[in-house]
Amino acid sequence: xxxxxxxxxxxxxxxxxxxxxxxxxxxxxxxxxxxxxxxxxxxxxxxxxxxxxxxxxxxxxxxxxxxxxxxxxxxxxxxxxxxxxxxxxxxxxxxxxxxxxxxxxxxxxxxxxxxxxxxxxxxxxxxxxxxxxxxxxxxxxxxxxxxxxxxxxxxxxxxxxxxxxxxxxx
Numbered sequence: 001x002x003x004x005x006x007x008x009x010x011x012x013x014x015x016x017x018x019x020x021x022x023x024x025x026x027x028x029x030x031x032x033x034x035x036x037x038x039x040x041x042x043x044x045x046x047x048x049x050x051x052x053x054x055x056x057x058x059x060x061x062x063x064x065x066x067x068x069x070x071x072x073x074x075x076x077x078x079x080x081x082x083x084x085x086x087x088x089x090x091x092x093x094x095x096x097x098x099x100x101x102x103x104x105x106x107x108x109x110x111x112x113x114x115x116x117x118x119x120x121x122x123x124x125x126x127x128x129x130x131x132x133x134x135x136x137x138x139x140x141x142x143x144x145x146x147x148x149x150x151x152x153x154x155x156x157x158x159x160x161x162x163x164x165x166x167x168x169x170x
Contacts, residue, residue, distance in 0.1 A: 001065035001149045023053050023071045028110045032069050034156040037076045040090045043132035051088045054079045063108045065146040067153030070109050078150035089127040096124030115159040119148045
């Protein structure tokens with residue numbers, strides 16, 4: 001997810017863990033963005049490195065969320081950062097939700113696209129951290145929205161999928 005204001009962040013380009021080349025942001029219509037991701041099975045140094053590299057790349061591009069398929073990795077993990085608080089969630093599952101609200105969202109992989117998206121205002125999500133320790137979080141507001149946006153990416157869903165087409169019933 002894109003931050004409303006871009007930031008200037010100085011960092012060394014992160015390296016892709018498999019190819020040894022820098023991680024790079026995948027842009028629509030890259031087919032990896034439509035991939036359903038596989039669960040993470042190994043909680044190791046590789047995973048911790050990927051998470052740190054993703055956070056750096058997200059910050060470099062002025063984002064507040066970044067899912068693994070957005071860097072070409074088809075595993076179920078994402079990172080987010082709001083107000084200098086960061087979160088990494090691996091194999092996330094929504095276990096509760098409530099309320100709803102509409103807001104315009106952007107996406108790092110869909111430059112210059114903004115879509116009005118209805119999402120739950122409060123969610124409860126469970127998953128794991130990079131050490132494989134379980135987490136269960138109750139989130140609301142922008143945090144809930146960002147987590148839902150990034151979880152969509154893990155299922156190959158993009159904000160464009162929320163656009164209404166001419167003739168659609170509202």
